[in-house]
Amino acid sequence: MIRLNEPALLANHSYINGAWVKKDTTFDVTNPASGVVLAQVSNGDGQDAEAAVAAAKAALPAWAAKSANERAAILRKWFNLMMEHQHDLGVIMTAEQGKPLAESKGEIAYGAAFVDWYAEEGKRIYGDTIPGPASDKRIIVLKQPIGVVAAITPWNFPSSMITRKAAPALAAGCTFIIKPASETPLSALALAQLAEMAGIPKGVFNVVTGTNSRAIGEVLTTSPDVAKFSFTGSTPVGRKLYEQCAGTIKKVSLELGGNAPFIVFDDADLDAAVQGALASKYRNAGQTCVCANRFLVQRSVYDTFAEKLEAAVAEFQLGDGMDEGVTMGPLITKKAMDDVHALVEQSVAQGAQVVVGGQPHALGGNYYQPTIMKNVSNSMAIAANEIFGPVAPLIPFDTEEELIAMANDTEYGLAAYFYSRDIGRIWRVAEGLEYGMVGINEGIISNAAAPFGGVKSSGLGREGSKYGIEDFLEIKYLCLGGLNK
Numbered sequence: 001m002i003r004l005n006e007p008a009l010l011a012n013h014s015y016i017n018g019a020w021v022k023k024d025t026t027f028d029v030t031n032p033a034s035g036v037v038l039a040q041v042s043n044g045d046g047q048d049a050e051a052a053v054a055a056a057k058a059a060l061p062a063w064a065a066k067s068a069n070e071r072a073a074i075l076r077k078w079f080n081l082m083m084e085h086q087h088d089l090g091v092i093m094t095a096e097q098g099k100p101l102a103e104s105k106g107e108i109a110y111g112a113a114f115v116d117w118y119a120e121e122g123k124r125i126y127g128d129t130i131p132g133p134a135s136d137k138r139i140i141v142l143k144q145p146i147g148v149v150a151a152i153t154p155w156n157f158p159s160s161m162i163t164r165k166a167a168p169a170l171a172a173g174c175t176f177i178i179k180p181a182s183e184t185p186l187s188a189l190a191l192a193q194l195a196e197m198a199g200i201p202k203g204v205f206n207v208v209t210g211t212n213s214r215a216i217g218e219v220l221t222t223s224p225d226v227a228k229f230s231f232t233g234s235t236p237v238g239r240k241l242y243e244q245c246a247g248t249i250k251k252v253s254l255e256l257g258g259n260a261p262f263i264v265f266d267d268a269d270l271d272a273a274v275q276g277a278l279a280s281k282y283r284n285a286g287q288t289c290v291c292a293n294r295f296l297v298q299r300s301v302y303d304t305f306a307e308k309l310e311a312a313v314a315e316f317q318l319g320d321g322m323d324e325g326v327t328m329g330p331l332i333t334k335k336a337m338d339d340v341h342a343l344v345e346q347s348v349a350q351g352a353q354v355v356v357g358g359q360p361h362a363l364g365g366n367y368y369q370p371t372i373m374k375n376v377s378n379s380m381a382i383a384a385n386e387i388f389g390p391v392a393p394l395i396p397f398d399t400e401e402e403l404i405a406m407a408n409d410t411e412y413g414l415a416a417y418f419y420s421r422d423i424g425r426i427w428r429v430a431e432g433l434e435y436g437m438v439g440i441n442e443g444i445i446s447n448a449a450a451p452f453g454g455v456k457s458s459g460l461g462r463e464g465s466k467y468g469i470e471d472f473l474e475i476k477y478l479c480l481g482g483l484n485k
């Protein structure tokens with residue numbers, strides 16, 4: 001049971017063209033902390049995706065024609081409603097995703113911040129006038145909404161990954177369709193409910209729920225009426241969706257997998273590094289794309305850092321995210337937990353040593369022990385694959401040159417972190433890391449004002465900040481001639 005102050009936030013059908021679309025077939029949404037079924041949600045399909053595209057297309061001209069101020073006023077109401085209902089939205093998220101309630105409420109504030117930010121940024125979509133090569137001509141550059149935007153988002157951030165895409169799209173004058181992860185559709189539907197209350201017109205924000213991701217994704221990536229497609233998820237799935245978008249030459253944004261190195265130099269403040277490590281590694285039980293995946297620790301401080309981290313990790317309280325004092329929830333599914341454990345076992349077979357944890361937790365279900373491993377090498381599978389669980393493999397290094405080579409020895413390039421107090425080293429390492437985002441003496445780097453995104457196989461484009469709105473705009477060049485008398 002999910003108990004809310006505002007029960008209307010608990011919706012269970014797709015939201016298309018301002019209406020709740022009930023289907024004969026449903027799918028279960030379960031609580032990963034208990035396995036209890038929370039809701040049965042309408043199982044939308046390709047036809048629903050087509051209806052959503054048609055609705056978004058029909059709603060586009062009127063929404064695009066509104067002034068930036070008019071759109072900002074509506075987005076601002078959406079933001080206010082999210083913050084007003086922060087507790088309920090957090091409860092829904094904890095129930096379907098498993099993260100502790102404080103973390104869920106933090107995600108609601110994080111997600112709402114994109115709506116607040118872009119409500120304002122929509123007012124600053126500036127064009128240009130450019131002196132032309134001939135005296136009787138001027139070059140004028142307009143920025144216009146790209147059109148209908150479709151997006152697919154993951155279960156690890158059920159609310160903020162939607163608003164990070166929807167807010168700039170809507171602020172730019174685009175209309176929007178979201179297919180949320182089938183593990184966590186309730187947060188998306190609650191956002192739709194609040195969007196309606198905020199006065200977002202029908203067809204401007206649509207949610208298609210369903211387990212048939214292939215059929216829904218096929219429509220969203222191949223429809224000629226969708227101008228822009230945005231995806232957050234794994235690199236293999238992103239690669240496939242990117243291919244599907246090629247037929248209609250869509251503008252594509254991809255926020256894909258990562259393999260973040262968390263680097264500790266011998267001149268670092270080790271206590272600060274441990275705090276950064278806790279936040280970066282164990283946030284959401286290790287289930288984020290920007291989670292520290294490998295700890296590269298200079299040999300002279302390797303054992304001290306390991307001891308300090310071990311002491312800090314012992315403080316985690318695992319359990320149902322709704323319970324008082326719980327600081328880490330379960331993994332999303334039993335399969336996710338089995339995959340994490342398989343990587344740990346493989347590393348042990350290759351010579352790694354478990355310092356703490358290393359097993360499914362005594363609570364059972366999807367819970368995994370917060371884990372630290374030593375004697376790990378950069379060539380082990382655990383250092384090459386995204387772990388997506390609460391496991392910290394510690395790898396020693398000796399020199400800065402060796403470190404840069406190890407850190408960059410991956411197909412991924414999303415986030416990296418390092419701790420050092422040497423200003424020369426800070427510049428050299430920051431410039432040498434092949435990553436889209438670098439946390440320097442900082443373990444949490446995500447916020448609405450900053451450009452989030454990766455290089456290499458970690459994706460295309462940036463979300464958040466002044467850069468994030470550009471992907472939802474087209475540039476139109478006007479050549480104004482005949483100016484001579």
Ligand code: SIN
Nearest residue numbers: 157232288289290446
């Ligand atoms: C992600 O894991 O995809 C997003 C993490 C974040 O926004 O910090």
